[in-house]
Amino acid sequence: MSAEHEDPLQTFIAESRELLLQMEEALLDMESRPNDPETINAIFRAAHTIKGSAGLFGLDHIVAFTHVAESVLDRVRNNEIALDPGLGALLLKAGDHLGQLIELLAAQASPGAAIQADGQALQARLESYLDAALAADAKQPSADKPATTADLAAVNNPHWHISLRFGPDVLRHGMDPVSILRYLATLGEIAALHCVTDAIPSLAEIDPEACYLGVELAFASDRTPDEINGAFEFIRDDCLIHVLPPGAPLDTYRRMIDTLDKDAGMQAILLALGSLGPEEIAALNHPGDAPAGAASMLGGEVAEPSVKENKSSESSLIRVDAGKLDQLINLVGELIIAGAGASMVARNSKLPALIEATTLVSRLVEDVRDSALTLRMVQIGATFNRFRRVVRDVAKEIGKDIALDIRGGDTELDKTVVEKIGDPLTHIVRNSMDHGIEPAEVRLARGKPATGQLRLNAFHESGSIVIEVSDDGGGLNKARILKKAIERGLIGESQALSDKEIFNLVFEPGFSTAEQVSKLSGRGVGMDVVKRNIMALRGTVDIESVEGVGTTVRIRLPLTLAIIDGFMVGVGNAAYVLPLDMVVECIELPALPASEQTAPDYLNLRGSVLPFVRLREQFEVSAPPPTRENVVVVQYAGQRAGLVVDRLMGEFQTVIKPLGKVFSQIRGIGGSTILGSGEVALILDIPGLVRQVTQQSQPAATGGTETCTSNT
Secondary structure: OOHHHHHHHHHHHHHHHHHHHHHHHHHHHHHHOOOOHHHHHHHHHHHHHHHHHHHHOOOHHHHHHHHHHHHHHHHHHOOOOOOOHHHHHHHHHHHHHHHHHHHHHHOOOOOOHHHHHHHHHHHHHHHHHHHHHHHHHHHOOOOOOOOOHHHHEEOOOOOEEEEEEOOOOOOOOOOOHHHHHHHHHOOOEEEEEEEEOOOOOOOOOOOOOOOOOEEEEEEEOOOOHHHHHHHHOOOOOOOEEEEEOOOOEHHHHHHHHHHHOOOOHHHHHHHHHOOOOHHHHHHHHOOOOOOOOOOOEOOOOOOOOOOEEOOOOOOOOOOOOHHHHHHHHHHHHHHHHHHHHHHHHHHHHOOHHHHHHHHHHHHHHHHHHHHHHHHOEEEOHHHHHHHHHHHHHHHHHHOOOEEEEEOOOOOEEEHHHHHHHHHHHHHHHHHHHHHHOOOHHHHHHOOOOOOEEEEEEEEEEOOEEEEEEEEOOOOOOHHHHHHHHHHOOOOOOOOOOOHHHHHHHHHOOOOOOOOOOOOOOOOOOOHHHHHHHHHHOOOEEEEEEEOOOEEEEEEEEEOOOOEEEEEEEEEOOEEEEEEHHHEEEEEEOOOOOOOOOOOOOEEEEOOEEEEEEEHHHHOOOOOOOOOOOEEEEEEEOOEEEEEEEOEEEEEEEEEOEOOOOOOOOOOOEEEEEEOOOOOEEEEEOHHHHHHHHHHHOHHHHHHOHHHOOEOO
16 A cells, blocks of 8 residues: 555544444444434445445455445335344344454455455345345335326436535535536536526625535436446535436436425426426326327336435544544643743742743643543443443343443543453453343243343542443352352451452452353453453442342543642652542641550541541651641542641642552552652552551441540
8 A cells, every 4th residue: 555545544444443333333223213214324324435435445345345235225225125133133244344354454454265255145145135125126116106107107318317416515525516527527428517506695695615506417328327326426425416317217307306496497407408308397297197209118127216315514523643642641741740840940939920920821731731631531432332232242142131221421531541441341241241130031030020131331420430330130149259269268268258348359360150151251261350451540340239139340440541630748758649539628637635545547527437547657657757747538439538648738730650560569559740840759549548448447437436536
C-alpha cells in the first residue's frame, strides 16, 4: 500500500469497525423489534457504506461479499424477505466474517483458505435467500394496491431516466454535482438534461455553501444497473435519487412524480426530455386508460428500481488519533508541574503583580486540564452494548434463556479505562451466566421466572465510577467456598471470616467451586486475573451475594488515570497527596487524656466510630511528632477512615506518575507526582488504606465504643 493511501485506509478500517458494531447492535434490536423500518435501514446503510468505501481501495473480496449481504438487506427493506431469527443469525455471522476481513486488512495480511471457505459458505447461504425471493417474485408480483394494465405497461422509451435532487450539504462534503454528471457521461450519453431550480431561495436568504439544485436526465447507456448506480456512491446519503431503466413500468414514474412533484411541473419535464410521451402522460392523469402503443408487459427480467433517500445531518464530530490525545494530556501534565513551580517562585518573591499573574495562569491551566481530560472521556454504553451479542451467543450455547438489562450507559470515564475493562467484564459476565443463573427447570422449581436476568449498571460515586454486574441466579454457596478454601490450605479450619472475606476467596489463583468444568469456566482460571487487571487500573472489585437470590460483582475505578485534584498533607519531612474527591473533612486530633496510657486507633466523630491510622507509623517516620496533629477523614466504597498527619498543605493539581515495578507492591502507595519545587510526592492509595484501617478496627468498633475520645 502506497504512503498516500495509508492514512485513508486506516480511517476506512476504523470506520468499518464502528459500522460493524452499529450493524450488530441493530441486528440484535431486530430480535425484539422485527419490523422496525428504521432499524432495517440502519443495517442496510452500514453494509452499503462499507461496500462503497471498500470499492475505493480496490478491496474486491470485501466488496463482493458485502454486495450479497447488501442485496439481501435491500430485499428485507422492501418487504420482499422476512427478517426471521434464522436470517438474523446468518447476518450476524456475515458481520463477524466482515470483521475478520477488516482485521486482516489492518494487520496487512491476506485471508487464509479457511476464512475464504467460510466466506464462500456464508455467501452461498445469503444468495439462497435472493434466489428464493426471485422465485417468489416470478410467481406473485408484490404491490400495495392492485396494478392496472397501464401501471404495468412498459414505457416506450429506449433510454434511462435519472432524477437527482442534491442535498444541501453536498458542497460542504466536497462533492461537485458537475463532476457527478461528467463521470456519468463516461458510462453513456446524456441525451437530454433539465436543471431544476425551484428550491433556490431569494438572494437575501441564500446560503452560499448550500446546494439547491436538481437535475432530470435522459440517459442512453448499455451498462448494467449496478454500474450506473455506482456513479452515485459518494452522494447517495446526501441526495434523493431515482434511477429508472429503459422500459420501466409507468407506475414507477407515477411514484417518482408523487415523491418529487409539487405543482405538476414534472410531467412537462418528462415530456420535454422524451422520457414519457403524450400517451403516457394521459395515462398518468387517467389511470384507467392504457397508453397507446405500449402493450408489452414488464416481466420478471426488469426489476423495479428503489428510491434511495437519506437525510443527512451535519455532524459536529471529528476523528482524532488517540495517540495525539495522549500527547496532549502529557503536555498538560508538564504544564501543570511548570505552573506549580512558577507559583512557588511568585510566592517566595512576595511580588503582588507576579503572584496575581501566576494565579491567573494557574486558573487557566486548570481550565485547560479539565477540557483536555474531557476529550478522553467516553460513555461506557458502547462497551456495555457489546455484551448483548455475548449474552445472546453464550445463552444459546449453554441452553439458557437470559435477558440483559443495561443501565447507566451514558456514564463517562477515561478512554484508557474503557479499553482495559472489557476483558475483565467479559469474564465476569460469562461466569454469571454459566455458574450464577440456573437452568430454566431449576428456576421454575424455585419459583423464579424461567428467563434469567443479567444486569450491567454504571454510575459515579465519590469521584469514582462503579460498574455492577448483577444476576438473579443461585448466589454463592459460602459453605462450599469455605470447604474448598480449607482443602487448598488458603485458610485454617478454625479461622472466622466475614461474608465479604469469604466471597473474595474466589479471586484466589486457581480457585473454583464448580462441580464440573464447562466450555466457559470451572478451571479456576480467570477471576484472579480479573482482580489483577482491575487493581492495575487503581481500582477494586468486591462481591455481594445472597444464596438463592443472586450475586453482584461491583468494580470501582478512577475516572481518569492521568491528572486529578489532590489534597496535600505533610508527615515528617515528606509530602503526600490524597485524591481530593475522597476527602470528606479535616479535624484536629484530640489530645490524649492523662488517664490513658495508650492512644486508641479510633475516635468519636459526632456519635459514630471513626477508625484511623497514623501515617507516621504506617511509613515508619522516626522524627518526633508535632504538638498538634490533624485527622483527614476519607471515604471510599461507603466506608470512612481517618488519616493522622502532621500538616495540612492544601489543594494541589496532581499529575499521576506510575511507580516502577520495584515499588509497585508497597502498601498504601498508589503512585507519585512531581511538586513545583521538583521534589517527588507520593500519592496515597486511599482504597487500600481504608480497607486496612477498617479491618484492623473491627474488634474495637464492635466492643470498645464506650472508651472513644470525644471530638466535639
